[in-house]
Structures are given as C-alpha cells and as structure tokens.
Amino acid sequence: MNETNVIKVENVTTDRIFNISFELSLGEITAVIGPSGAGKSSLLTLLNRLTDPQKGDIFYYGKQLTTYPIIDLRRRIGMAFQSSSLFDGTVEDNLKFGPSLVGKWKKANGPLLLEKVQLPKDYLYRDVEHLSGGEQQRVALARTLANDPEIFLLDEVTSALDLQTVETIEKLLVQLAKEENKGIAMVTHNIEQAKRISDKVIFMENGTILEQGKTVDLLGTPQTEQLQKFLKE
Amino acid sequence: MAPTISNTSMLFLIVFVLIPVSLSYMYSLGLGKSITWSSLRGVIQLFLIGYILTYLFALPPLTGISIMLLVMITIATFHASKKGEGIPKVRLMIFLIILGVELMILSMWIGFGMISFTSEQVIPMSGMVIGNSMVAIGLALERMKSEFREGKGKIVAALSLGAKPQQASKIIIRKIVKAAMIPNVDGLKTVGLVQLPGMMTGLILGGVAPIDAIRYQIVISLSIFTCVSISAMLVTIALYRYFFNKNMQLIDIKSEA
Numbered sequence: 397m398n399e400t401n402v403i404k405v406e407n408v409t410t411d412r413i414f415n416i417s418f419e420l421s422l423g424e425i426t427a428v429i430g431p432s433g434a435g436k437s438s439l440l441t442l443l444n445r446l447t448d449p450q451k452g453d454i455f456y457y458g459k460q461l462t463t464y465p466i467i468d469l470r471r472r473i474g475m476a477f478q479s480s481s482l483f484d485g486t487v488e489d490n491l492k493f494g495p496s497l498v499g500k501w502k503k504a505n506g507p508l509l510l511e512k513v514q515l516p517k518d519y520l521y522r523d524v525e526h527l528s529g530g531e532q533q534r535v536a537l538a539r540t541l542a543n544d545p546e547i548f549l550l551d552e553v554t555s556a557l558d559l560q561t562v563e564t565i566e567k568l569l570v571q572l573a574k575e576e577n578k579g580i581a582m583v584t585h586n587i588e589q590a591k592r593i594s595d596k597v598i599f600m601e602n603g604t605i606l607e608q609g610k611t612v613d614l615l616g617t618p619q620t621e622q623l624q625k626f627l628k629e
Numbered sequence: 630m631a632p633t634i635s636n637t638s639m640l641f642l643i644v645f646v647l648i649p650v651s652l653s654y655m656y657s658l659g660l661g662k663s664i665t666w667s668s669l670r671g672v673i674q675l676f677l678i679g680y681i682l683t684y685l686f687a688l689p690p691l692t693g694i695s696i697m698l699l700v701m702i703t704i705a706t707f708h709a710s711k712k713g714e715g716i717p718k719v720r721l722m723i724f725l726i727i728l729g730v731e732l733m734i735l736s737m738w739i740g741f742g743m744i745s746f747t748s749e750q751v752i753p754m755s756g757m758v759i760g761n762s763m764v765a766i767g768l769a770l771e772r773m774k775s776e777f778r779e780g781k782g783k784i785v786a787a788l789s790l791g792a793k794p795q796q797a798s799k800i801i802i803r804k805i806v807k808a809a810m811i812p813n814v815d816g817l818k819t820v821g822l823v824q825l826p827g828m829m830t831g832l833i834l835g836g837v838a839p840i841d842a843i844r845y846q847i848v849i850s851l852s853i854f855t856c857v858s859i860s861a862m863l864v865t866i867a868l869y870r871y872f873f874n875k876n877m878q879l880i881d882i883k884s885e886a
C-alpha cells in the first residue's frame with residue numbers, strides 16, 4: 397500500500413452506490429462532483445461509518461474500517477453536512493459539543509474557531525436560530541474543526557456563502573491540507589472551486605464513479621461523454 | 630351516602646340520546662348510528678364496571694386492587710403502544726413503565742398518609758394516574774418518531790462528532806418530555822376555574838364538603854403531574870436505543886429519504 401493513501405475504498409456497493417473504488421491521502425484535497433442524486437453525500441457517510449457497505453471493503457491505514465472503535469473513528473474522520481444540522485442553542489453550544497464529549501473543551505477555543513471561519517467573536521453567544529444560512533454553514537464547519545479530525549468529509553460547505561467568504565474558506569481548506577497535512581474529501585457543485593483548490597477529482601453519476609484522477613487532467617481533458625456534458629452545464 | 634338516581638330517571642336519558650340523533654337526521658350528518666351505538670356501549674361498559682367494582686370492593690383490598698390495577702395497566706398499555714408501532718418491545722416497556730410509576734405513586738400516597746389502602750380509594754385514584762400516563766406515553770411516542778424524523782440531521786451530526794446514541798438522543802429528549810407534559814401544565818393553570826375537575830365534582834355530588842374535596846383534587850392533580858413527567862421521560866429513555874443499530878448508526882438513515 398502507498399503510505400500516503402490512508403483511506404482505501406475497494407469495490408464498495410450499498411443500496412445507493414455501486415462498485416466504487418478510490419483512495420484518499422493526507423495532505424490532499426479531493427473534490428467529489430456530479431449531478432444531484434449521484435450519490436456524493438452517500439459516499440461520504442461511508443467513510444465515518446454513518447452507513448456501512450453491503451459489499452466491498454474500506455481500509456484505514458491498511459486495516460478494515462470496522463476494526464476501529466467507532467467513536468474514535470468518527471472523531472478522527474470528521475464530517476460537515478450539506479443541510480443545516482446545528483443543535484438548538486448558542487454558537488458556543490455547538491462548537492463545544494464534540495470536544496466536551498471527551499472533556500477537551502477549552503473556553504479559549506471558541507474565538508479561535510470562529511476566526512478560522514471568519515465570524516466575529518461575539519457570535520459565540522448568539523442563538524444559532526438567528527444566523528443567516530451562510531453563517532450557519534460556517535458554524536457547522538467550525539464545529540467539525542473543533543474535534544480536530546485528521547480527515548475532513550465536507551458536503552457542500554460553501555454553497556451558501558458569498559464570493560469573498562468562499563475565498564476565506566478555500567484558503568482555510570488549503571491550509572489544512574498543505575500545512576497541517578489533513579486529508580479532505582469535499583463535495584462541491586462549483587467546478588471552478590474544484591479547479592482552484594482540489595488536487596484530485598472524483599466524478600460520479602447514478603451511484604457510480606465514472607472518472608477520477610488529477611484535477612488538471614480530469615477537468616482539462618474529460619474522457620467520458622457524461623463528464624464533458626456535465627462540465628458544459 | 631350519596632343520593633341514587635332512580636331507574637325511572639335513568640330511562641329518561643333516552644331523550645338525551647334522541648336529541649343529537651334527530652339533529653343528525655335533520656342535517657343529514659350520518660351520525661345517528663354511531664351516536665346510538667356509542668351511547669349504548671358507554672352505558673353497558675359503565676354498568677359492567679359498576680358491578681365489577683362492587684365485586685372487587687368486596688374482596689380483600691390486596692386482591693381487589695391487584696386485579697384491577699393489572700387490568701387497567703394492561704388496557705392502557707395496549708392503547709398507548711398503538712402510537713409506537715414498529716418499535717420492538719414497545720408493549721413490554723410501556724407495561725413496565727406504567728406499572729413502575731403506579732407503584733411509586735401508590736407507595737407515596739400510602740406512605741405520606743394521603744389515602745388508605747382500600748379498594749375504594751386506591752382504584753379510582755390509580756385509574757386517573759394510569760389514564761393520564763397512558764396519554765402522556767402516547768404523546769411521547771408520537772413526538773419521538775417525529776423528532777427522530779425531523780431531527781435526523783442533528784442526531785446524525787451528533788453521531789459524527791463522536792456522540793453515543795444516548796448522547797445524540799439527549800438533544801431531542803428534552804423536547805419530547807416537554808411535549809408530553811404541556812397538556813398537564815396547561816390544565817393546571819385553569820384547574821377549577823373553567824371546569825371543576827371530575828374527581829372533585831364526584832366528591833361534591835357524593836356529599837363531601839368542597840373544602841375537603843379540593844384536598845383530594847390537589848393530591849390527584851399533582852400526582853398526575855409527577856406520573857406524567859416520569860412516564861414520558863422513561864419511555865423516551867427506554868426506547869431511544871431502538872432508533873439506532875449496534876454500530877451506532879441511525880436506523881432510518883438507509884431506508885428513508
């Protein structure tokens with residue numbers, strides 16, 4: 397096994413995706429693209445065991461994913477969701493949820509996390525109910541960051557943000573990958589975003605991976621008719 | 630002793646049935662049959678219970694009370710568990726919860742000297758507690774299913790942050806218990822102002838002084854309050870785990886969009 401490929405998915409099938417194989421590495425951003433309903437979100441939930449494959453194997457550091465204690469696994473492979481999934485309460489309540497489960501929350505972490513996602517410090521004590529869609533999205537990302545995972549599964553985390561904020565989040569993701577050596581798999585509908593920050597791309601349609609490879613190759617010279625069509629739209 | 634309503638007077642109740650039935654014909658509501666049927670059924674049920682209670686009251690208290698409590702709790706269990714169809718072991722759990730709550734409140738009543746251990750006192754008081762717990766459990770079950778459906782995103786998010794099912798469910802348990810308690814909280818606010826509560830009405834009709842009747846009412850109202858909140862909390866705590874599989878995955882996540 398290539399040492400950098402910490403996650404290896406082999407011929408995985410569920411009721412929503414079929415015979416999928418790919419790898420994720422630390423220090424890299426992998427963009428998952430494809431039409432709505434392609435199975436992108438379903439693919440991510442397999443990696444932190446919110447769902448399990450019906451067939452096939454997933455390896456993490458060369459060992460079956462199922463051999464890891466599930467709670468530790470989910471803390472090491474963090475996920476941020478497509479639709480708002482914030483808990484009732486304040487921004488701080490949300491940020492401290494994960495760390496508090498293992499007694500690791502420090503009050504001082506709050507402002508630092510907010511700074512990373514470009515939210516003002518005084519947002520800590522705001523009720524999440526009164527935040528805008530984009531602000532909620534950033535709190536959700538900060539909540540995932542709070543657990544300091546090694547691998548990030550990000551499901552359209554910039555879809556509700558303005559251009560300037562998108563840029564900040566993209567910088568954050570690049571920094572996580574390149575400076576902190578995290579692995580990132582991100583679902584995005586934004587092809588330009590994939591071009592800007594991803595190292596690799598996975599293109600899905602109808603529950604299968606039609607193409608995958610280096611971003612420059614894949615988006616520069618798409619091989620399948622489906623991807624060519626998808627890129628034109 | 631309370632005055633009895635004579636048979637003749639009881640016969641005149643036919644008038645009380647005929648009025649809604651004729652209204653139903655007049656406006657073609659199509660309710661004639663069901664009004665007649667449910668009235669008849671109600672009368673028969675009450676007469677039956679009258680005879681059964683007379684029989685039970687004649688038995689030694691422990692026997693009479695045990696039989697009646699068992700019957701009431703069983704019926705309440707069947708009724709409440711209809712709302713929880715599809716949850717494994719829901720009947721057994723609900724039965725144990727209502728039984729536990731009833732035994733708890735009963736020992737408090739007796740222990741604090743509020744009532745004595747006689748069929749006449751224990752059975753009616755228990756009936757009210759059991760009936761209200763039944764309703765609260767039904768509400769809690771209904772709410773539980775909808776919270777797990779609507780709050781799915783939050784629960785899955787909690788799991789993904791490393792929460793155990795129990796910790797992930799905590800975020801919705803509050804809401805469920807609250808929903809089950811609200812009817813009683815609201816009820817207590819207007820108690821006695823709009824409608825005299827049933828038990829107090831009964832005691833007053835039976836010739837008990839109002840100032841004594843309210844003592845019973847206070848005991849029962851607060852007992853119901855306690856039992857309802859405990860029932861709702863216990864049913865949620867006992868059953869949340871069936872929404873997860875052994876890999877701490879939300880069961881719905883695969884089967885439902």
Ligand SMILES: Nc1ncnc2c1ncn2[C@@H]1O[C@H](COP(=O)(O)OP(=O)(O)OP(=O)(O)O)[C@@H](O)[C@H]1O
Nearest residue numbers: 412431432433434435436437438882883884885886
């Ligand atoms: N909980 C679920 N149970 C059953 N089927 C589901 C569930 N969620 C999604 N699906 C179905 O599985 C398929 C893949 O869904 P998925 O959410 O993974 O797609 P996606 O690529 O993330 O789409 P989008 O871009 O719209 O988010 C779709 O056909 C969808 O209808």
Ligand SMILES: [Mg+2]
Nearest residue numbers: 436437438478
């Ligand atoms: Mg999706």
